[in-house]
Amino acid sequence: MTPKWPGLRGHPVLFCDVDGVLHHNQSGTFCWLPEFHSILDACPWLDVVLSTNWRTGSRAFLLQQLDMSRAETSHLAERVRDVTGPELSGRYKRHDEIVAFARSRGVHRFVALDDAPFPPTCEWVFRTNPDEGIGGDRCREALEFIQRLLAPA
Numbered sequence: 001m002t003p004k005w006p007g008l009r010g011h012p013v014l015f016c017d018v019d020g021v022l023h024h025n026q027s028g029t030f031c032w033l034p035e036f037h038s039i040l041d042a043c044p045w046l047d048v049v050l051s052t053n054w055r056t057g058s059r060a061f062l063l064q065q066l067d068m069s070r071a072e073t074s075h076l077a078e079r080v081r082d083v084t085g086p087e088l089s090g091r092y093k094r095h096d097e098i099v100a101f102a103r104s105r106g107v108h109r110f111v112a113l114d115d116a117p118f119p120p121t122c123e124w125v126f127r128t129n130p131d132e133g134i135g136g137d138r139c140r141e142a143l144e145f146i147q148r149l150l151a152p153a
Contacts, residue, residue, distance in 0.1 A: 004059050005082040012109040012150040015051040015098045020115030020130030033067045035139035040076050042143055048080045051098055055083035092119055111149050
């Protein structure tokens with residue numbers, strides 16, 4: 001567990017990137033937060049680990065950026081449990097970073113929302129176009145992907 005983060009609870013985990021997923025690549029606008037919040041509301045059994053270059057910010061800063069510090073969205077804040085470790089190098093560095101985190105924490109049920117390169121055979125990543133993120137139909141598709149792979153029976 002990273003200091004000041006609550007740590008995992010044994011729930012399925014969504015590893016979530018920020019740039020290219022929650023907003024247009026590198027724009028910093030967080031324009032798809034309503035879609036992200038709707039995914040979390042539809043999957044109350046899902047916890048979040050941030051797998052993003054934004055991970056170096058404090059928990060309070062990141063929750064503010066994710067618009068989870070307001071009364072209407074604060075119920076989502078407890079679901080953001082941790083951030084992945086240091087950035088790795090290599091062709092599939094985000095994939096490797098997530099796998100290393102999952103192994104070190106005993107996480108067996110997880111998916112990722114990301115626009116970074118992943119191995120073509122990776123079945124647990126929902127790839128986004130960095131210009132579209134989870135906006136529009138991609139939100140519904142991401143939700144269906146998460147529910148298909150992780151929803152309780």
